[in-house]
Amino acid sequence: MRITIDERQDAQDTEVAITCKKVDAHILGIIARLRMYDRKITGTASNATHIVNAEDILYVESVDKHTFFYTAHCVYETQLRLYEMEERLTDCDFVRISKGCLVNFRTIVSLRPDINGRIIATLEGGDQVVISRQYAPIVRRKLGM
Template structure:
């Protein structure tokens, strides 16, 4: 397959595909590209801030609120975890019904003998993978 890049900072970005058939792999790639345009707004007190996806460490439900932790702080968001899971690109992985982590911020894992997984984030924070999501994480890591 031939691939061309035409770089011009003065032009709006767009992608055209010229294919004979749309395969599931191509559709997956399109879905991922479209997710890169996701813009999330975080709330702190009375300040609303756009959040960059590549700076988000984790998204967590606390009580009835959803919080996003990024490299600069913790923000409230109005979406629910299941809505965010559908919007976010593949480097975000849901580890429980109430938490999503950015794969890029995982430092290492602790595997226990009973099959539990503890994720250690680059910040030193620990979080636990719920049993329902253990197989998904293992598949993703190839373990």
């Protein structure tokens, strides 16, 4: 891979152009990381509103009609519903793993089969989430299995 930077004084915004022979999983991963770089999500913790980079979010969970997202160091509540978070984060490599949970695919460290076709995913930092039987094929396909 070759990286070329073209610095221009008259540039209005940063532009990233990818030239490749074929769009494959590697290229799609690069695109997802670039999209994640600029994506911000707001959440509340300790009676304060925080702005969090999407890349720092490990997973998003809906519990009793409340939506929470988890980072390595904190849990935030957001006013967005889970499907709204999914819409905002899908192009950033977040994947639905159950009816009430999305996971940042980049933070998965290991996968372990569980009973009834479920999968236990261990994330960076040691958190574990359950990939339901219904969503397990999507994760396997994403891994090329």
